[in-house]
Amino acid sequence: MPEARAPLARNISIVGVGHIGGSLAYDLLATRACTTLTLHDSSRRARNNLAALFPGCCVAGSLEDAVRTADLLILATPLSAYPKLLAAIAPVLARRTVVSDVGSVKSIVCQQFSELLPPRAVCVPAHPVAGTEHSGAENARANLFRNRYTILTPSERSSSSGVRLVKALWRRVGARVMLLPAAQHDSILALTSHLPHAIAYALVLAALESPHRESDLAKLSAGGFRDFTRIAASSARMWHDVFFANPQELKRSLKHFRAALDKIERAVAKGRSEELIAFFERARASRRSILAEGQAGVFLPDEPAPSNSPEQG
């Protein structure tokens, strides 16, 4: 019964209300995670819809209003907006405010927090690994983070009470929480998220440049292609920002991927049957790890409900 729990904080503010910020807002409201949830978006048009989309929230007309009142401030804008945003936040940030975010790359965020926020600011960078191909507040939905992992990458700017608060927040909305060094986060996510997106975009582009009609490609997409188009349907702006924020790790992962693809292509060209089957069997086995970790699908009926207690580290 989440309703019976005490609030985690008096005032939580979310700046940037898209798919992730909006989905988090739904869950924070539903679980009464704070006394007041304040939302702010830089777009006036987006702001005008917030009160109707998220009944019970408080809409801040200016960034300063959202920041000044916050005990916990969560940035949920595209990564490329951070530098300007942090520079605007810095002069109005209260000493008590814990700053967190939901960005998909963490080394650069830790660095920007250190450089652009005052030394007294408590920062706890975070990344909920839970997106879908949808974007925008109008596509936000409840329980998006349930049973998914949220990674915290604490730095020398983090306090233990700040980490406790952000951890409690994500557990409150059903996420599992992991702590990782930012560099390790970026290296793993390059493989499990950034590289898959690069590949999906490339595959779809290659197909579109073929002489075949797009409608024929679409009709015959059930053999694998449609899954790639789903991944490639994600926000162009967001993925542009991710690639530009993690270019070294993306490059490294692309190098390993190309080497693996070469191996497969060579085995086919040289007629090496057993080698090819061994590659495939090895890749196949890794599906079992995903299933064991309960990360196979967003709505797998056999996934256990999250068993984390909400308030402790």
Add this chain to the structure above:
Amino acid sequence: MPEARAPLARNISIVGVGHIGGSLAYDLLATRACTTLTLHDSSRRARNNLAALFPGCCVAGSLEDAVRTADLLILATPLSAYPKLLAAIAPVLARRTVVSDVGSVKSIVCQQFSELLPPRAVCVPAHPVAGTEHSGAENARANLFRNRYTILTPSERSSSSGVRLVKALWRRVGARVMLLPAAQHDSILALTSHLPHAIAYALVLAALESPHRESDLAKLSAGGFRDFTRIAASSARMWHDVFFANPQELKRSLKHFRAALDKIERAVAKGRSEELIAFFERARASRRSILAEGQAGVFLPDEPAPSNSPEQG
């Protein structure tokens, strides 16, 4: 009311009862598509389970029995089994029997049908584009082909009545039917199915060769990786056979894919923001074609029921 329809043929035989052959068997039994459905598998262990798995079918103890009785014979074995199988079928094939299959590559199948079956044999090669990552008769399921496309690639060995029969069969189980030249089928499927599988295998292999723990990769797989592991969980033997049966088109599609990937990597390396966003927007738009064709997911609730009438071309 499928039960009220007349049977399409007296005797249909399926040789090779795995995921596809078994799923087709379920649907043929449920829609009473034939008076007698005969199943045969070369593995004695598999054969022993067939009567229990498919109540109402007739299990043939020998390949010859399955072939001799058939008005329509459907091969559903891995592609690499075809040459031996066709050689064994040829001497016992009745003049009335229409031979079809479900193989994922069609040029080589047309060629083998021509070379290995007697000139009087009527052959209608087919490919239901509807697999999942599961394999084996025990994972067969009803309605697998519903609303998916089945491609027929008629050759000089096909008769119009043979094509009509095979078309009616796939419509009976809810599939949409398309006719394509075998070469065009293989070229499109290289892009929409064979290449995606090669890529998925390569991505998973690249991740497994990284220094990261497999359990961490699994935990953080919700950002895209898990979709690739699902594709890479498909039958190793089947995909080995597909790659070896369509090496030229696979090579060609890999070339186009690598070029697209180079473009993306170069745009990131050179900081060309607008170019990258344009690539992504273009790829994203193709998702709309997939949605328009109703091929977005196996169980999309908003997919219309197939509206094809069963008996006509």
